[in-house]
Structure formats: structure tokens, C-alpha cells
Amino acid sequence: MAQIIIQNLRKDFGEFTAVKSSSFTVEDGEFFMLLGPSGCGKTTTLRMIAGLELPTAGEIFIDGEEVSQKRAAERDIAFVFQMFALYPHMNVRKNISYPLKSQGMPKAQIKAKVAMVSEILGIENILNKPVSGLSGGDRQRVALGRAIVREPKAFLMDEPLGALDAEFREHMALELRALHDQMGATTVYVTHDQLEAMQMGDKIVVMNHGSVEQFGGPREIYDWPATMFVADFIGSPSMNFLRFNGTVTKGDTSILLNNYLFDIPAQRQNASGDLVLGVRPEHCSLNDNSGFRGDIIATEYLGTTQIVTLDTPSGILKARVLATQTAKVGETVGLDFNPRTVTLFDGSTGKALLSEANKGVLGNG
């Protein structure tokens, strides 16, 4: 298995720039997520790592070797596509052994490898079945088996769960992650589903319009987003943005917003003009003693918690509170934010302002 280093990677398709200048490192054995909306360049990035596209500029190192201009077959990686393609006329065993057979591996060795892989995937009992009659999950496992059996340096996966229904996707996500924990293989995984990325990834790169917005652990990215795009894209419901016109000075620990003073983490830089206060729904609480008030316009019961939508002087805001708390549509309630979790953004650039709270995550640029 291997480390993958991406440096200043760029890809132009004629006039259109799909990837502007990506740099990130996938450590050996990591489960690494490329996350972003459609058209953000995540699949193009993956295809360049695989060798299915050649970059316009930049470098790709797999296991220390620069491979950006090498052919796909020379890179020793395995690609799992969204639409897993199996050979319909072959049975499961033949589908899995095919890559080894084409490498010219001796029969006995192929047999042993297929046995090992099918045990890992729990598909020993279907090895002699034709693939046409298999359930979606089993087809997925066979496709994975075919990738695993070669023991490549890395696995590249392009939304392998995208075509499955929600319930089954959750199940396969757990299975994939357990498989990864067992094998420790470097995996780069493309998805537009932020929950999938949070759930499975050791690291996440968030991309937008061909650029890397942020790169880090799931919790870092969730708690301390570098940009408003990341804050909005990750989390459901997404982070609340309260826009205001104001000034912050280095060292400030509170901010005046609509004539109400909010505590915030100590700021590390000056900013003024169009500013945004960002707070996650679960860090908002209903508190009658608070002077900042909102009208409840909707409540959504979710079992453990509920989402309360409020109309406030600073716009619509969502709070995630316990389902046992009373919140009725039409009521006016006070709102509190957990001050340690708040991020301020520059509204014109969308970038987070540095504070004592997020400097550990964002401090190095």
C-alpha cells in the first residue's frame, strides 16, 4: 500500500478548467474522501490519479514515484466505478479471478487468492453462481472482490454506493469501512454525500469549482470550516448564517449584531463591513432569558431531536433541540448560541476569520 501526494494538479478541457490547482496528501492506509457538488472536479481529480485523464499541469506521486504522465495500467491501482461493471456471461468466481488470470498467475495461486477475498467479503457461498441473478449488494461485493484480489497499491472509488437506496447504502457504507479497517488499504473515494464522507472518511477534501476549499479530518472540517461553502455543504441542516454589517478587532470576544451582543471566541484578525456569524443548529438553544428572539415557523420531529425553524431579525435560523422540549409554531422564543462554537466569516470572500478556537485547524492556511 502507498502514500499518494497531489501537487498543484490542474486539468483543462479546452476553455473549461475542471481542476484549478489541487494539492493534498493521502497517507498510507487512509480512507480518503473527495467531497463536493457535481461539477466541482472531484471525479476528474480521481481520474487523473487513476491515469484515465492526463493532467494539464502538476504532479502525482504514488509511493514516492511520479506517475502523472504514466498509463493507467502502469500505476498499480484498482478503480471501482459508480456503475459496477461485471462480466455478465461469467460466474462470480470467474469475475473475481479475471484480473489475476490476465496477469498470467498460476491456477493454484488464483484459487487461493479468490478464496481469501471471498472470505473477507462473505461471498464464499455464491462463487459458482452467475452474476446476472445476484442482488445489488452481492454484485457490489463481487465488484469489490475483483478490485481487492489484485492487491493494488491503492483503491480509487467513484461513488460506489450512489446507485443504492438509502437503507442499503448505510449498510454497505459500514461494510466498506469495516473492510478497510481489516485491510488497511489506501483508498480514495469520491462522493457528493456529506454524511457518507463524515461517516467513512479519515480525511476529507472539500472541492468546489475546481478548487480545494478545505482539507482535514471530518471533525475539524465540521467544527471549524474554512469557508462558508464548506460550512454550508457539510452538516444537515447546514450551518446558520447571520449576516450583518459590523467591525471586529483583534482580541474581541463579543460582537454586536442587530443591537444584541453575542459572545464569540477571541478573534485573531481585524475585519469590517459585510460579516457573517455562523452557528450550527445543534449549538443553538431555546432560552427564554435571551434577548435575541425569534418566531417559531416550523418544527420537525426526528425522534431523538427536533429541528425548530425560527424567523429572527437576522433571518431564518434552524435549531436542533431535544424532542422532549416544547416548541410550538407561532410562539416567540429567546435564542442562545454556544459561544465557543461560533465562526465569523468575511461575507464578501466567504472565508472564515481566524479566532482562538479555529486557529489550530485553520492557522496554517
Added chain:
Amino acid sequence: MAEVRLQNVSKSFGSQVAMDGVTMTVPDGSFVVLLGPTGAGKTTTLRVISGLDKPDEGQILIDGQDVVGQMPAQRNVAMVFQQYSLYPHLSVRDNLAFPLRSPILRTPADEITRKVGEVAGILQISHKLDNKATELSGGEMQRVAIGRALVRSPQVYLMDEPLSSLDAKLRSDLRIELKRIQSSLGATMLYVTHDQIEAMTMATHVGVLDKGKLVQFGPPREIYENPVSIYAASRLGSPKMNILPADTFPGAPDRAASIGLRPEHIRLGSGVETEVVRVEHLGDQTRLHLKINGAKLMTLTDPHTALKKGDTIAISPLDPLYFDTNGDRLK
């Protein structure tokens, strides 16, 4: 708006039983969500109410009137399908106005303009009114399809997974919108979905269907907290309820075969030893995957927990539900 009553309705397609003696009352002005996996009979229930399918047996009453012999057009119901069907050669405006221009309704022109404008505003497609239906994205087409049902004032709305083709953000906006529209119109709505969040957040009542039978009917909170079976319990809640052998914890009643524990109904720190298999940080919640006597279990914990893979932690149940060997609830 009207009450819809099904009495002992059955419907088979060949040997396939789609509805098996369903008796259900959809109260006037309620938002009823039907839940169940593929093949449970959800869509067939909508189709027999709309008149697209005829039941083999039983009565269907809309506003007290038996409608089984009536044509779909005579029933005054509006149906929205999962696969939107729009008139491709017409503009969005004309697609929305189409139901109102029906000769039976004789809607005045200014009334049509007003209704179309209002509905387009609600569904955030006002800027697309002059586009052809084919010039829209999938999400926009589906909103037009919903809009076409909303411009009319039928006795009941029937919706078959109308949001399932939309992206997450739009879906969560439209959930609130649909709920708001339904309650402000006082509309009777029967709604089919796979998505338990839609059921939890929009429904006044949830009907749980299992192989054509209605196994539970009540407010979402009641089904979440007080399910009649493992099957019903598994329909609501994400992450799902944990089902473990009854003897995992001491104190199970005699006939209990399994114990059901919602992820939030597990107390950490005392009781039976478990092993931490995985810690998932999802931002707003942290999921703890545990192994207990070989069985898997998931619970929620503090976002900044120090627990990690390989640790051991003792747990005990809080408000456990017990089920017998058939999966039925023991009370």
C-alpha cells in the same frame, strides 16, 4: 376537503397480494404517510383511492360516499407520481394552468393567473414560468408536477414519493413547504415514501404496511416510542433501533426473545461490558459502534468523547422494549 375511509380493502395482481384487508381512516385535514418497503402495498393503496386500480374487495369512502364504481376523473382527487409527467410541448405556466382549464371546472382566466402565480411562488419556480417543460432540471420538473396538483382544490391529495428525485437541500425545503401548504389549506393528504425523515417530520399519522396489511396506525411519535412489533419499530428512527437477544441484559420478561433499544436509550458507564468497534464523528452526533457478546449495537455519545476503537465500556438499557419470537411487542 374530506375524510377518506378504507374498509376491508383487498387487491391482488395474479398471485401477488398487494393489499390484504386494509381498514384505515384518513381524517379530514390530516397528513397521513404510508411507510413500508417495496412491495408492502403503499402505491397500490394510493392507486385504488385514485381509481387507477379497482379493489377486489372492500369499500372506499371519500367524504362518506362510496367511490369504488367511479372513474378517476369523477373522484376529485389529485395525484402526484414519483415519475413526473408533464406536457413537454407546453410552458410551465400552461402545464400549471392545465388542470384549471378543464371544461368541468370553468375557472375564470384571472383566477387561473392568480392561482398559477401563487403556486409558482410557493414552489420557487416563478422565474421559469415561460420555459418549456423540457427546459427544466429534474428537480424543477418535479416541482411543476407538484404544482399541478396544488392549483386544484381536490378533496384529497395523493402523493407517491414526490420528493425522492430531488437533492437533499431542496427536499428539506420542500418538506417544510408541503407541510405548511397542507396545514394552511386544511388539505387531506395521503403520502407514500421510503424516507423516514419525511414521515417523522410531515405526518400527523403514519400507517405502517407489511405485505399488504396495515400493522400500525398513529402519530409518528407513538410509532417511534410505542411500536407494536420489531417491523414497525424499524420503520422509524435513524440510526435504527438495536435489536439484541433478550438475555443480553438481566431482567427480561419470560416470553421475551429480543430486546429493542433505540440508540439514545443506552446508558454508558455501568452494566454489561462491551467493546468499542468504531467511533463515527458525524458532527452533530457521534456514533459509537459496540460489540456485546458477539452482537452489534450502535449508540450515540458526546461529540468530544475520548473513547476509541478497542476500548471497553459498560452499558445498560434505558426504557427497553421487549419482543417475542415472532417479533411482536410484549406489553
